[in-house]
Structure formats: structure tokens, C-alpha cells
Amino acid sequence: MRVQLITQLFDPENAIKGLSFVQELARLGYEVEVVTTYPSYPGGQIYPGYRMRLMQLEIIEGVRVVRLPSYVSHGSSALKRLLSYASFSASAFFYSLFLGRKPDVIYSYFPPMVGGVACAILGSIHRRPFIYDVQDLWPEALVATGMLRNPRGVSLIARCVGWVYKRASAIVVLSEGYKRTLVTKGVPESKIHRIYNWCDESRLKRSDPSDRSRSSFDIIYAGNLGAAQALGSVIQAAQLLQQDGERGIRFIFIGDGIESQRLKEQAASLGLENVEFRGSVPPEAIGAELSKADALLVHLADDPVFAITVPSKTQAYMAMGKPILMAVAGESAEIIEKAGAGMVARPCTPASIAETALQMARSTPEQLAVFGAAAEGYYRENMSQKNGVEHVSRILALVTEKFGHA
Numbered sequence: 001m002r003v004q005l006i007t008q009l010f011d012p013e014n015a016i017k018g019l020s021f022v023q024e025l026a027r028l029g030y031e032v033e034v035v036t037t038y039p040s041y042p043g044g045q046i047y048p049g050y051r052m053r054l055m056q057l058e059i060i061e062g063v064r065v066v067r068l069p070s071y072v073s074h075g076s077s078a079l080k081r082l083l084s085y086a087s088f089s090a091s092a093f094f095y096s097l098f099l100g101r102k103p104d105v106i107y108s109y110f111p112p113m114v115g116g117v118a119c120a121i122l123g124s125i126h127r128r129p130f131i132y133d134v135q136d137l138w139p140e141a142l143v144a145t146g147m148l149r150n151p152r153g154v155s156l157i158a159r160c161v162g163w164v165y166k167r168a169s170a171i172v173v174l175s176e177g178y179k180r181t182l183v184t185k186g187v188p189e190s191k192i193h194r195i196y197n198w199c200d201e202s203r204l205k206r207s208d209p210s211d212r213s214r215s216s217f218d219i220i221y222a223g224n225l226g227a228a229q230a231l232g233s234v235i236q237a238a239q240l241l242q243q244d245g246e247r248g249i250r251f252i253f254i255g256d257g258i259e260s261q262r263l264k265e266q267a268a269s270l271g272l273e274n275v276e277f278r279g280s281v282p283p284e285a286i287g288a289e290l291s292k293a294d295a296l297l298v299h300l301a302d303d304p305v306f307a308i309t310v311p312s313k314t315q316a317y318m319a320m321g322k323p324i325l326m327a328v329a330g331e332s333a334e335i336i337e338k339a340g341a342g343m344v345a346r347p348c349t350p351a352s353i354a355e356t357a358l359q360m361a362r363s364t365p366e367q368l369a370v371f372g373a374a375a376e377g378y379y380r381e382n383m384s385q386k387n388g389v390e391h392v393s394r395i396l397a398l399v400t401e402k403f404g405h406a
Contacts, residue, residue, distance in 0.1 A: 001396060002031045004096065004103035006119055008070065008088045009110045010036040011060070012047060014283050016197045016312050017109050017133065022063050024389040030396070032063060033101055035092045037070040042224050042257050043280070044074040055095070068095055075258055078147040085111035089118040096122050105396055106130035113138045113157060116164035129169035129403040131395060134178060135197075137305055144303040145227045162186075169399040172392070177308020177331045193395055198385040199316035204287040206320065216250045217361035219325060220293035222286060223313045225257035230301035232259075234327075235266050236350035237357065238275045244354075247274055249361050251297070254289055256280045290320045294368065295342065295360050299327040302348040310335065315383050321376035323368050325360060327353055341375035 003025065011019040022032040038056075039047040046052060056067040070088035073080035089111065096106075108119035108130060116132050123130035139157040142148035148157070165171060165187045173179050174197050183189050225231060231253070238251045253263070256279060267275040281289055290296060296317040300306040307330025314332060317324050324342035326333050333344045345356035360368070 001029070001105065001400065002033070002101060002103045003105050003107055003396065004033050004035060004100065005107045005109060006035045006092050006096070006115060007109035008037050008085065008115065009041060010034060010039070010065070012283065013039045013041045014200070015110075016135075016199070018200065019060060019063060020200050020202050020385065021389065023061060024385060025393070026062060028389070028393050030393075033103070034063060034065045035095060035100065036065060036067055037088045037091070038067050038072075040072045040074065042074055042226075042255070044072060046072065066095065066100070068092060078142065081147065082114070085114040089114045093118040093122060097125065102126055103128060104400055107133065109133045110135065112136045112141075113161050113164065116168070117160060120164050120167035123167065123169075129399040130167070131170045131172060131399060132164060132168035133172045134182075135174060137178060137181060137308075140181075140305040141228075144301060144305045147227075169403060170395050172395070174312075175308055175310045175331050181308060193391065195388050195391045196310065196383040197312045197315055198383055198388045199312070199319050200283070201319060201385055203283050204290070204316060204319055205284070206287055206291045216248050217294045217357075218250050218252055218292065219295045219297050219357055219360070220252045220254060220290060221297040221299065222254040222290060222316075223311075225253065225255050225260040225263060227259060228301055228306070229257075229259070229299055230348055231263055231299060232266060233348045233350050234297065234299055234353060235263060235270070235272070235275060237353035238267070238272050239270050240350055240354040241357065242272060242274050246358060246361075249357050250274045250276060251357075252276045252278060252293075254278045254281060254286070286316075287320070290317070290322065293322055295323045295325050295357075296320070297325045297327065298332065299353075300332075300347055302329060302346070306347075307331065315379060318375040318379035318383065321372040323360060323363075323371035324375055325353075325356055327356075335378070339374050339378035340371065341378060342371045 009015040025032050038050045038052055052069050058065040068091035071084045073084040106119050106123050108115050119130045138161050139154045171192050172195050176194055179192050179194050182192055241249050264277055298311050298314055310332050324336055326336040327345040327347045329347055336342050343356050343360055346352040
């Protein structure tokens with residue numbers, strides 16, 4: 001079966017359904033063509049070794065990857081972000097229509113909505129089914145991050161997304177909350193498949209942390225430093241701990257994003273000695289960095305749309321076998337509590353984050369080890385790439401069979 005994966009986000013960027021995903025599909029016998037653009041996420045600059053060209057064909061470990069031009073923008077401007085999505089979707093559409101290999105199934109992964117519209121039209125032209133992978137609920141996520149406030153714009157996007165849902169042969173969602181929400185929007189439950197995101201397990205190479213200094217309890221956050229993450233509350237939690245004389249707890253931020261500079265300025269203005277920014281690290285080095293942590297932090301803004309999601313870093317953290325400080329309401333918190341994988345704090349509540357961090361720091365090494373083992377065990381049983389790809393494979397077979405009988 002020939003599968004065309006259309007995604008603006010792909011290796012060497014940290015994409016969940018990236019190179020390792022298509023390699024697993026290839027091992028199951030699928031012929032996969034990836035249609036993507038030139039890597040620039042999250043910093044907004046084209047990665048070294050790449051330059052924007054009309055088209056670039058790569059064969060990466062046996063996988064055919066076609067890179068196409070797009071407008072690069074990962075900033076706070078909704079218009080520029082939409083232009084970035086639209087430019088890539090247009091490039092992917094015309095390539096797939098005139099130059100690409102005709103697939104048996106089209107898999108739309110990223111960007112949200114705009115990519116879905118392009119893939120829905122391609123599916124109609126090629127008379128092929130398409131699978132719509134929902135990583136962000138639009139327009140809810142845009143409203144929650146403040147990128148969209150105009151009621152007419154919200155209504156227009158909602159209608160567009162609803163049209164894509166109707167055209168999709170199957171819809172993949174990352175949480176039960178997303179599934180429930182789509183059902184309330186009138187999407188038939190039979191076409192919605194909940195598949196937890198996994199992490200790129202090949203990149204999570206652990207290092208031996210035994211040689212690190214034990215003078216501090218290090219809580220590490222690794223990922224995008226953006227508006228949705230609302231990490232200013234974590235900086236305020238660090239301030240509370242420092243004011244109370246709890247200087248043995250450190251918050252370490254690894255990554256970059258549009259809020260990076262503001263967060264650094266906030267920490268500096270408060271004179272915080274228990275906050276450190278390490279910037280971005282190569283994906284292959286992230287496992288070694290996470291290995292040094294005593295606990296790993298997940299935080300999102302306190303908004304209803306985030307209460308029904310599961311941030312992708314959750315899976316990477318759990319796979320690392322580390323205790324998790326989960327400061328996300330709803331389904332994410334429920335997973336950590338069910339797994340016994342760490343402790344839960346209220347998001348955007350500095351006092352709760354500080355108190356939970358203190359409780360974790362005062363836990364015995366044995367208790368922390370129990371948290372870590374439970375996290376890893378839950379990931380292997382419920383969220384691993386192997387389980388996820390096998391589920392995707394079943395959906396591919398299902399949609400092609402149904403489409404053939406339509």
C-alpha cells in the first residue's frame with residue numbers, strides 16, 4: 001500500500017509522527033512518501049545544511065522525503081502563522097497533484113485545518129481516502145493562546161474544520177477528551193480513533209546521572225517556550241521557593257520559543273538564582289539532558305482546551321522513567337495519577353507548583369524511583385510507538401477497504 005504523509009513538521013525537527021513513524025510503517029510493508037518543507041521549528045530559522053529551494057528530494061534511511069518551499073514563521077502573529085501554513089499546504093497540494101506519486105491513502109498530519117483542507121481536496125481529485133490527524137483542536141486552540149479573537153474568524157475556521165471532518169475517511173485524535181469534543185461537534189464516533197502520541201524512542205538515549213552533583217533537586221522542562229505553555233507561572237513558583245529559603249530546588253528550561261526572551265527577563269528582574277535556561281539542544285542529546293533531572297515538568301495554560309489534551313512531552317518524560325510534576329488540568333493529570341507516575345499541581349498557580357515541587361524534593365529516593373518505574377511501565381503498555389503504529393496500520397487497512405466498497 002502506498003501512503004503519502006503530508007506534514008509541515010518532520011525530521012530533523014522533533015516531530016512525533018516523523019522519520020521513526022514512517023520507518024515503522026515501511027517495516028510493516030507500506031511504501032511511504034513524505035511531503036514536507038525545510039526544517040525551521042521552533043526557532044524560525046532554516047536549519048544549518050538546508051536552504052529554501054523549489055524542491056529537494058532526500059532518501060533518508062530508505063524513506064523518500066520531498067521538501068518544498070514555504071513561508072517561515074513561528075512567531076506570535078496569527079496572520080503570519082496562517083500564511084506559513086497556507087504556503088506549505090499550497091506547495092504540497094500542487095506537488096501532489098502534478099508531480100507526486102498517486103497514493104492509496106493520504107495521511108494529513110500537520111498543519112491543522114489548512115493542511116486538512118488541502119488533503120481533503122486532493123483526496124477528492126485522486127479519489128482516494130484521507131486520514132486527518134488532529135493534534136490541535138481548531139479554533140479552540142487559537143482562542144486559548146490568544147492568536148484569534150475575532151468572532152467571525154472563529155466561526156469561519158470552525159466551519160472549515162467541520163468540512164474537513166466530514167470529508168475525512170478517518171480521524172486520529174490524541175486523547176479521549178478530543179474524541180468526546182468531536183462527537184459533540186457531530187462527527188460520527190465510528191470514524192474517530194484515539195491513539196496516544198508516542199515519543200521518538202530512538203532519540204531518548206539515557207546517560208548515567210550518577211556523577212551529577214546532588215546539591216540541588218533539579219526539575220527540568222524541555223520543549224517549546226511559547227504562549228500555550230504559560231511558563232511565567234513556573235518562574236513565579238521559583239520566586240516563592242527562593243523567598244522561602246528553599247534554594248535547593250532548581251527549575252531548568254531546555255528549549256526555545258517566542259516567550260524565551262520574556263521568560264529570561266522575568267527571571268532576571270526577580271533576581272532568581274534557582275532558574276536556569278540552557279537553550280535548545282540537538283534532538284539526539286535530549287535523552288542525556290533529561291537523564292540528569294530529578295523530576296520532569298509539564299505545564300500548559302489553564303484553559304478548557306488544554307484540559308482535554310495530552311502534551312506530547314508527557315510521553316517522552318514517561319519513557320525516560322522519571323518522576324513527573326504534571327501542571328496540566330484534566331486528562332493529563334488523570335493519566336499521571338492513574339499511573340502513579342508523579343505528582344499533580346494546578347496549572348498557572350505558582351503556589352501550587354511551588355508546593356508540589358517541594359513535596360517532590362522531600363520525597364525519598366525510593367519513592368522517586370517508584371514514580372519513575374511506574375511512568376516507564378505505563379508508557380510501554382499504553383503509549384509506545386509500536387502500539388501506536390500498529391493501530392495506524394489497522395486504520396489504513398480499514399479506510400482502504402471501506403473506500404474500495406464505497
